[in-house]
Amino acid sequence: MFKRECIVGIDIGGTKILTVVADMHCNVLAKVESLTNAFEGYERVIDRIVSSIYTALERAGIDVKEVCAAAACVPGPELDVKKGVVYFAGNLNWKNVDLKEILERKLKVPVFIENDANSAALGECLFGAGQGTSDMVYVTVSTGIGCGIIINKKIYHGASDSAGEIGHMVVLPGGPACSCGNRGCLEALASGTAIARDAKELAKKGCADAVLKAAGGEIEKINALAVAKAAKAGDGTAKEIFYRAGRMLGLGLANLVNLINPSLIVLGGGVMKSKELMWEPMEKEFYARAIKRAGQNVEIVSAELGSMSGIMGALAIARSYIE
Amino acid sequence: MFKRECIVGIDIGGTKILTVVADMHCNVLAKVESLTNAFEGYERVIDRIVSSIYTALERAGIDVKEVCAAAACVPGPELDVKKGVVYFAGNLNWKNVDLKEILERKLKVPVFIENDANSAALGECLFGAGQGTSDMVYVTVSTGIGCGIIINKKIYHGASDSAGEIGHMVVLPGGPACSCGNRGCLEALASGTAIARDAKELAKKGCADAVLKAAGGEIEKINALAVAKAAKAGDGTAKEIFYRAGRMLGLGLANLVNLINPSLIVLGGGVMKSKELMWEPMEKEFYARAIKRAGQNVEIVSAELGSMSGIMGALAIARSYIE
Numbered sequence: 001m002f003k004r005e006c007i008v009g010i011d012i013g014g015t016k017i018l019t020v021v022a023d024m025h026c027n028v029l030a031k032v033e034s035l036t037n038a039f040e041g042y043e044r045v046i047d048r049i050v051s052s053i054y055t056a057l058e059r060a061g062i063d064v065k066e067v068c069a070a071a072a073c074v075p076g077p078e079l080d081v082k083k084g085v086v087y088f089a090g091n092l093n094w095k096n097v098d099l100k101e102i103l104e105r106k107l108k109v110p111v112f113i114e115n116d117a118n119s120a121a122l123g124e125c126l127f128g129a130g131q132g133t134s135d136m137v138y139v140t141v142s143t144g145i146g147c148g149i150i151i152n153k154k155i156y157h158g159a160s161d162s163a164g165e166i167g168h169m170v171v172l173p174g175g176p177a178c179s180c181g182n183r184g185c186l187e188a189l190a191s192g193t194a195i196a197r198d199a200k201e202l203a204k205k206g207c208a209d210a211v212l213k214a215a216g217g218e219i220e221k222i223n224a225l226a227v228a229k230a231a232k233a234g235d236g237t238a239k240e241i242f243y244r245a246g247r248m249l250g251l252g253l254a255n256l257v258n259l260i261n262p263s264l265i266v267l268g269g270g271v272m273k274s275k276e277l278m279w280e281p282m283e284k285e286f287y288a289r290a291i292k293r294a295g296q297n298v299e300i301v302s303a304e305l306g307s308m309s310g311i312m313g314a315l316a317i318a319r320s321y322i323e
Numbered sequence: 324m325f326k327r328e329c330i331v332g333i334d335i336g337g338t339k340i341l342t343v344v345a346d347m348h349c350n351v352l353a354k355v356e357s358l359t360n361a362f363e364g365y366e367r368v369i370d371r372i373v374s375s376i377y378t379a380l381e382r383a384g385i386d387v388k389e390v391c392a393a394a395a396c397v398p399g400p401e402l403d404v405k406k407g408v409v410y411f412a413g414n415l416n417w418k419n420v421d422l423k424e425i426l427e428r429k430l431k432v433p434v435f436i437e438n439d440a441n442s443a444a445l446g447e448c449l450f451g452a453g454q455g456t457s458d459m460v461y462v463t464v465s466t467g468i469g470c471g472i473i474i475n476k477k478i479y480h481g482a483s484d485s486a487g488e489i490g491h492m493v494v495l496p497g498g499p500a501c502s503c504g505n506r507g508c509l510e511a512l513a514s515g516t517a518i519a520r521d522a523k524e525l526a527k528k529g530c531a532d533a534v535l536k537a538a539g540g541e542i543e544k545i546n547a548l549a550v551a552k553a554a555k556a557g558d559g560t561a562k563e564i565f566y567r568a569g570r571m572l573g574l575g576l577a578n579l580v581n582l583i584n585p586s587l588i589v590l591g592g593g594v595m596k597s598k599e600l601m602w603e604p605m606e607k608e609f610y611a612r613a614i615k616r617a618g619q620n621v622e623i624v625s626a627e628l629g630s631m632s633g634i635m636g637a638l639a640i641a642r643s644y645i646e
Contacts, residue, residue, distance in 0.1 A: 078616050158584025160620035165581040168614050251493055258488040261481025291491050293401050297483035
């Protein structure tokens with residue numbers, strides 16, 4: 001008879017899948033990375049997840065019968081946490097995938113499903129920048145802008161598991177088009193995609209030579225990273241693009257704080273790797289817009305777990321199965 | 324020995340004070356209305372509250388020794404619910420008033436203090452349009468725009484009792500000035516004050532004759548009620564003012580729903596008495612802006628308790644003292 005005292009965490013991203021095996025204190029015992037290759041279809045992706053889990057277990061010297069529970073975080077925006085169904089995940093090209101049921105059948109352990117931003121929020125709250133806080137918001141600024149709300153050390157899901165869509169908060173009606181079909185969403189103004197779009201538009205007009213150079217001379221290769229590179233090298237145009245994105249982010253965070261009044265905001269995601277380009281305008285706009293008492297009572301800090309925040313949250317969710 | 328089985332609710336508004344005595348089921352036994360007359364200073368206002376309570380008790384044939392607890396709701400925006408201190412209430416001209424301590428000393432019963440929009444949210448949740456719902460948001464559109472968030476049938480306060488300030492969500496950067504010092508807040512675009520301001524500006528240009536007539540011919544007397552009167556009589560300019568306010572309200576509600584994902588929004592406040600002038604543009608903008616799953620899962624309805632929502636919430640808070 002095996003004692004079930006291990007847990008499995010899975011982070012299913014658009015590019016890669018991260019799988020870890022951990023003890024009941026969420027100490028990682030083994031870690032496996034594989035490519036998502038979503039174009040192959042969800043069955044193949046799930047097969048790859050399962051084989052990653054077996055690889056990780058093998059590396060940790062653990063039998064699957066010792067696994068108490070597993071949890072997977074997936075990009076939204078549409079999933080049902082209780083049923084474990086991914087209704088729609090654009091990055092994975094998934095529609096109505098019964099992920100919980102399929103993984104439980106293959107692994108024969110209880111499996112939980114969570115939105116990736118929510119999972120990262122929980123990870124940062126319990127193991128990262130939010131340790132010691134029970135109410136906080138995690139905002140990830142990356143290709144898109146996502147958010148997870150933690151109330152009393154638990155993920156706040158809302159009525160239909162859609163809470164936290166700060167990326168689709170309209171902050172500039174009539175502003176630039178967003179991937180969601182609307183205009184002026186925060187995501188369309190302050191995400192990596194927005195930064196790249198603004199730079200491309202300027203490059204097409206011949207107004208962003210330094211950025212273009214940083215992208216290897218091809219307009220289509222301009223991304224937020226190339227803009228950041230040019231900005232860090234001192235290019236005024238690139239700095240201005242980040243400055244404006246920072247201001248809009250600050251405005252969005254003020255709206256969030258005025259509504260939810262958290263004690264902590266943790267900022268993560270790829271764009272935040274260039275946070276020095278955005279932080280000052282972000283704070284300036286935030287403090288100008290937040291109501292006094294709420295603004296004074298919130299701290300804004302950087303995430304601490306990097307690419308591990310989502311999977312650490314998944315481990316906490318798996319562990320909570322036996323608590 | 325008296326059995327303590329009565330509760331007292333107090334609603335302290337900028338214009339009037341409402342005081343009720345109720346049984347433990349929150350059935351109102353007696354009700355007293357008096358003028359606030361805030362200009363006389365907080366001591367006199369509190370004296371008037373106390374004498375209103377005694378009048379209400381007398382009318383209900385109840386001795387103060389039978390009162391189990393009392394709760395008062397006050398206009399914010401800055402108060403500490405636990406300490407019972409009103410740091411700042413613009414409408415009352417109060418600063419740092421230790422309301423809980425003063426009332427407890429005078430009444431010799433436990434007293435609780437709550438923000439008026441929060442209290443109204445709880446009132447509507449337990450006794451009004453939100454019955455049967457455990458997670459909802461109450462939004463009041465009046466002179467200003469306030470909001471109370473209910474999670475699991477309890478008021479969600481946030482880190483410093485400031486949660487729910489939807490009125491100061493910026494939805495149009497660079498838009499009209501708000502009383503808070505910012506620009507483009509929802510309150511500056513969709514409140515009764517905003518409606519009156521827009522109408523006055525048009526009247527000054529000679530473009531709002533019907534509204535001006537409804538206000539008795541004096542520009543300074545134009546208020547949201549006069550605009551509503553003209554709109555209901557068919558005036559296009561007045562209808563357009565409400566239409567635009569309705570659209571901005573819908574946008575603000577979509578931002579709220581995208582972030583909090585409630586199952587119900589209850590709309591109250593004076594401006595909502597003319598809801599037929601705003602509801603269609605509000606819904607149109609809301610459904611265009613809300614993310615699909617969150618928008619599909621929320622119902623938007625009118626408040627049911629009218630001017631009693633705040634005080635019914637206060638009664639529920641007083642009752643919870645013995646639960």
